Amino acid sequence: MRVETSYSSISINLISVSLLFYVVAAFVDNKLLYVAKDVIFVFILFMMLFKYYPVSVWGVVGMFAFINTYALILSHRDIDFIFYILSLREFLFYPVTGILLGYHLSKYNKFEKYFFRFIFIALLLTVLYLIFFPYDSFGPTFRLTSFWDREHEPAIIAGVFLLWVSFSNYDRKYMILAMLVCVSILLLSASRSVFLAIFIPIFLLQVKNMSIYKILLSMFFIAVFLSLYPYITLSGRGVDHNIDLRVAQYVLALTSLYDHNFLGLGSDQYGVVGSLSKEYCIHGQCTTTMDSSLLKYTVNYGVFFIIPFIVFLYKIFLYFFKIERNIEKKVFSILVFSLVIGATTGKLGAFPLNFILYMIFGLFIYHFQFSYTKKERF
Numbered sequence: 001m002r003v004e005t006s007y008s009s010i011s012i013n014l015i016s017v018s019l020l021f022y023v024v025a026a027f028v029d030n031k032l033l034y035v036a037k038d039v040i041f042v043f044i045l046f047m048m049l050f051k052y053y054p055v056s057v058w059g060v061v062g063m064f065a066f067i068n069t070y071a072l073i074l075s076h077r078d079i080d081f082i083f084y085i086l087s088l089r090e091f092l093f094y095p096v097t098g099i100l101l102g103y104h105l106s107k108y109n110k111f112e113k114y115f116f117r118f119i120f121i122a123l124l125l126t127v128l129y130l131i132f133f134p135y136d137s138f139g140p141t142f143r144l145t146s147f148w149d150r151e152h153e154p155a156i157i158a159g160v161f162l163l164w165v166s167f168s169n170y171d172r173k174y175m176i177l178a179m180l181v182c183v184s185i186l187l188l189s190a191s192r193s194v195f196l197a198i199f200i201p202i203f204l205l206q207v208k209n210m211s212i213y214k215i216l217l218s219m220f221f222i223a224v225f226l227s228l229y230p231y232i233t234l235s236g237r238g239v240d241h242n243i244d245l246r247v248a249q250y251v252l253a254l255t256s257l258y259d260h261n262f263l264g265l266g267s268d269q270y271g272v273v274g275s276l277s278k279e280y281c282i283h284g285q286c287t288t289t290m291d292s293s294l295l296k297y298t299v300n301y302g303v304f305f306i307i308p309f310i311v312f313l314y315k316i317f318l319y320f321f322k323i324e325r326n327i328e329k330k331v332f333s334i335l336v337f338s339l340v341i342g343a344t345t346g347k348l349g350a351f352p353l354n355f356i357l358y359m360i361f362g363l364f365i366y367h368f369q370f371s372y373t374k375k376e377r378f
């Protein structure tokens with residue numbers, strides 16, 4: 001038991017150190033330092049592969065391996081190895097690492113402690129960088145990025161932290177301070193997707209105990225917030241900003257799925273990597289990226305992504321009706337949070353949300369296996 005705890009502690013400490021490479025990369029303006037983070041995760045994956053996992057975990061891992069192998073078959077005639085290798089990192093390497101580590105921590109009852117340590121350090125570094133380098137912490141549209149690439153990342157960290165402490169039994173003063181910090185980051189980053197991703201799981205968890213009056217009142221306050229949104233953020237963007245471009249991508253995606261009979265394109269047909277750009281066109285519509293990770297995976301992997309994803313949603317639906325404890329509320333809220341972000345942005349496959357999602361996914365598998373299949377509590 002002591003050895004397993006040591007492995008867990010080493011893993012989380014290394015992951016926390018990886019955040020420092022992002023800070024230094026922003027300070028010296030050299031994103032090649034991000035590679036150090038991937039090296040750290042390779043070491044963690046190597047450690048995790050030698051642990052014991054049940055068939056259910058290996059089944060999920062095998063599914064990711066199969067989907068990526070299928071994508072290679074689809075792409076073999078015109079494969080671009082750089083884009084394919086990056087797709088392996090996004091949809092195989094990080095999912096497998098996160099799931100195995102999340103399950104391992106859950107098995108030894110260390111998940112809550114170490115996961116909170118990671119998101120706390122991420123939030124703390126984000127705030128400290130903002131304090132010490134305020135002029136470098138905002139992009140050209142006056143949205144907070146801190147040391148991250150885009151404004152979504154600090155907002156995602158703040159959103160996950162806000163959800164986590166909302167369903168925790170921390171001291172009231174600490175809760176108020178944490179929420180004020182998180183809300184401040186959310187307003188400075190002006191990420192509409194994160195606001196939506198926070199509201200939906202909280203609303204779903206509360207609606208079972210709400211009267212019609214309270215539901216309508218909640219809807220009213222949301223409507224007021226949306227109308228005031230451009231005036232309470234520095235960016236001044238309306239809620240409907242760039243909606244037309246996103247709709248155009250949805251139309252392109254549906255056209256592509258229809259033309260390819262839901263079999264998918266493969267994983268290297270379009271993308272942007274540094275100065276490299278690969279454009280995908282169909283019927284006069286072109287794109288180099290998708291502003292929705294879930295849409296991208298659907299277009300790339302077709303039915304072999306769609307079917308497991310529907311099963312996953314069904315499992316979350318079953319989980320929702322069994323929720324009793326705070327840890328279960330945390331799992332559900334962050335899974336839903338991640339899915340909303342994945343539906344509305346391309347950040348589901350990017351660090352740190354990919355690591356957050358798949359670690360929670362590993363915990364979700366553990367919960368579902370032991371709490372809802374065998375009816376055991378842990």
